[in-house]
Structures are given as structure tokens and as C-alpha cells.
Amino acid sequence: MIYDCAIIGGGPAGLNAALVLGRARRNVAIIDNNKPRNAVTHASHGFITRDGVTPAEFRRIAYEEVLRYPSVKHLQTEAVDLRKNESGLFEVLGSSGLLVQARKVILATGVKEVFPEIDGFYSLYGKSLFNCPYCDGWEMQDQPLIVVSESPTIFHTAQILTNWTKDLVVCTHGRPSLSDEQKTRLESRGIVVTEQPVTAFIGHNGKLEQVRFADGTELSRTGGFIVPKFVPAVPFGERLGCERLDNGGIKTSAGGRTSVPGLYAAGDASYIMPSQVVYSAADGSSAAMAVNLDLTEEDFG
Numbered sequence: 001m002i003y004d005c006a007i008i009g010g011g012p013a014g015l016n017a018a019l020v021l022g023r024a025r026r027n028v029a030i031i032d033n034n035k036p037r038n039a040v041t042h043a044s045h046g047f048i049t050r051d052g053v054t055p056a057e058f059r060r061i062a063y064e065e066v067l068r069y070p071s072v073k074h075l076q077t078e079a080v081d082l083r084k085n086e087s088g089l090f091e092v093l094g095s096s097g098l099l100v101q102a103r104k105v106i107l108a109t110g111v112k113e114v115f116p117e118i119d120g121f122y123s124l125y126g127k128s129l130f131n132c133p134y135c136d137g138w139e140m141q142d143q144p145l146i147v148v149s150e151s152p153t154i155f156h157t158a159q160i161l162t163n164w165t166k167d168l169v170v171c172t173h174g175r176p177s178l179s180d181e182q183k184t185r186l187e188s189r190g191i192v193v194t195e196q197p198v199t200a201f202i203g204h205n206g207k208l209e210q211v212r213f214a215d216g217t218e219l220s221r222t223g224g225f226i227v228p229k230f231v232p233a234v235p236f237g238e239r240l241g242c243e244r245l246d247n248g249g250i251k252t253s254a255g256g257r258t259s260v261p262g263l264y265a266a267g268d269a270s271y272i273m274p275s276q277v278v279y280s281a282a283d284g285s286s287a288a289m290a291v292n293l294d295l296t297e298e299d300f301g
Contacts, residue, residue: 003029005291006092006102008079008236010034012277013267013284014108015062020288022069026295029100030066031092033078034059042126045135047278058277075100079109082236090262103298104262104291107237107250108284111268113228116150116173120201121226127206128223133157134276137164140223144168146211148198149227150175155182157227158191166190169219171211173197230268237265245271255290256283264291 005021007014010032021028043052050058066072077094082105084090092100113131115121121129130136137160144167147157154177158170170186172178174197178186183193196213201224203209210218232238232248243251243259250258250265258265266287267280 001027001101002089003027003100003102004295005029005104005106005288006031006090006100007106007108008032008082008092008234009108009110009267009269010059010063010074011108011110011267012058012062012280013110013269013287014106015059015066016281016284017106017108017266017288017291018066018072018284019062019069020285021292022066022072024288024292025071026292028072029092029102030072030074031077031079031094031100032074033095034076035078044277045138046276047281050277079234079236082240084240084260084262088262103295104264106256106284106287106291107234107258107263107265107269108267108280108287109233109236109269111230112233114231115226115228116148116198118148118198118201118226120203124201124203124206124208125226128203128208129201130223130225131228132276133160133164133225136225137161140164142167143222144220146171146219146221146224147227148173148224150177151227151229152177154178154227155186157225158186161225162189162191168192169194169211169221171196171198174214232269237263237269247271254286255293256287257290257294262294 004026006029008031018028018030077096080095081093089101090105141164145165146169148171150173169192172195200212211221212218237250240260249271252265252270256264256266264287266283
């Protein structure tokens with residue numbers, strides 16, 4: 001069978017794209033290994049009617065809705081290769097050996113987070129350590145927090161976090177990421193700034209208690225935000241020759257169209273940053289409408 005569209009990735013962008021295409025009566029294959037990036041997240045926020053939903057429940061509801069449309073299929077396998085054959089069809093190879101052919105492909109593969117190597121981090125991540133203030137700031141309000149980042153964006157992150165707490169420590173993890181003027185502005189607000197690398201997060205049952213620095217000192221904190229580096233989850237766009245953004249994302253025009261005809265990118269795969277669920281879903285909808293329009297124009301001749 002040749003599908004109208006194969007969607008690689010079953011997050012909010014991919015699933016919303018499948019919903020729109022299913023309602024347009026397009027034959028769609030969702031290729032998804034059921035291993036979402038936000039699996040450790042206790043709840044997703046900022047999406048009206050779904051505020052506080054767990055990622056697992058969100059996916060359950062989404063698949064239940066999407067698979068009501070008979071032209072949409074869920075192929076639970078990991079996409080390991082994507083190529084374009086001589087006839088112009090895309091071929092997606094799954095880890096199970098499954099080969100899917102499609103006229104169009106939407107890359108909704110998201111991003112991978114690369115965190116600093118700090119002892120104790122992963123046992124606390126998603127419980128008292130997070131990466132997005134908009135997603136989890138409300139739950140951490142008025143607590144003594146730390147923000148750790150090696151990026152110059154740490155100043156911006158610290159500014160935002162003051163909406164939720166005034167008891168804040170900013171740590172550049174051994175990097176000179178802040179200018180003297182920025183340090184002065186933060187300290188004038190009572191925010192402690194340190195360039196000491198963090199060597200360990202100490203806590204129990206998912207709750208942060210102490211932060212240990214390279215000089216051996218420890219600081220009491222009950223939570224924090226760690227800013228990771230984001231990289232593409234898969235290199236499919238690069239392999240096919242897609243134009244890239246400076247941050248590594250796939251460059252797209254209206255409707256998520258990439259520089260490779262017939263290939264679209266939606267959600268985090270295109271802008272390489274952790275968006276909220278509502279943004280990714282909207283991006284998937286836009287890409288799906290572009291796919292349907294392009295298929296329709298091709299079929300009209």
C-alpha cells in the first residue's frame with residue numbers, strides 16, 4: 001500500500017497532523033515507537049481542556065480520537081531510515097523491518113535533551129527538577145529554587161522565574177554566561193549568582209534537598225530548572241538534504257514545507273526548542289493542511 005502521508009513521530013504535532021489528515025480522508029501511517037520525550041513529565045500544562053493531563057493519558061486520548069478515522073493507521077515501530085526512491089516515493093524503514101511507502105512525509109520527531117552530567121539529576125528530573133518554567137513553574141511557586149544553565153539565555157530564564165519565586169539562585173555551571181551588567185541586575189533583585197559547577201543534586205523520593213558545588217559547599221533547595229541543549233532526535237532531514245537553521249532545526253516555509261519537495265517538518269523538529277503541547281499540536285495541524293493542499297493540487301494535474 002502507498003500511503004498519502006507517513007507521519008514519523010507520535011507526539012502532539014504528529015498526532016494532530018494525523019487527525020487533520022484523517023478527517024480529510026487521506027490514508028495516513030503514524031510511525032511511532034511509543035517512547036515520548038516527555039515520558040518522565042508528571043503532567044502537561046498550558047493546553048486548554050487538557051491542563052494537568054499526564055503525557056500517557058494525553059497520548060491515550062489522542063490515539064483514541066485519531067484512530068476513529070479508518071484511513072489512519074498506527075504502526076508501532078521505530079523509524080530507522082528515510083529515503084526517496086527513483087519513482088519519487090518516500091520509503092520509511094522501521095526497526096521491525098517494516099517498509100512504508102508514502103507520497104508525503106511529515107517529520108514530527110521532536111528533539112533530544114542533552115543535560116549537564118550532574119550526579120543525582122535523573123532521579124529527580126520530572127519531579128522537582130524541570131526544564132520549562134511555563135510547564136512547571138506554577139507547581140514550584142514560592143519555593144527556594146535553583147536554575148542551572150551554561151547558556152547565555154540563563155539571564156532570560158532567571159527573569160521569567162521571578163514570576164514564580166523570589167528565592168532564586170542562578171548557577172552558570174562553570175561558564176561565564178552572564179555579563180557584569182546582568183549579574184548586577186540579578187543581584188539587585190536579591191538573586192544569588194554563582195559560576196561554581198554543580199557536582200550533585202541530593203534528594204529523596206524525587207524531592208530535591210541539597211545542591212552540592214565543586215568546592216564542596218552545599219545549598220538547600222527544594223526544586224530547580226535545568227536548561228539542556230536540544231538536538232534533533234533523528235537526522236532524517238539532514239540525510240535528505242534539508243536546509244537547516246543555525247540552531248540545527250529544519251528550515252521550513254509556510255505549512256512546514258522543507259527544502260525537499262514532499263517533506264514537511266512540524267513541532268520541535270523544525271525549531272529545535274521545547275515548545276508547549278499546544279504549539280506543537282497547532283504546528284502539526286498546519287503541516288497537515290499543507291500536505292492535503294499539495295496532494296490535491298497534484299491530483300488535479
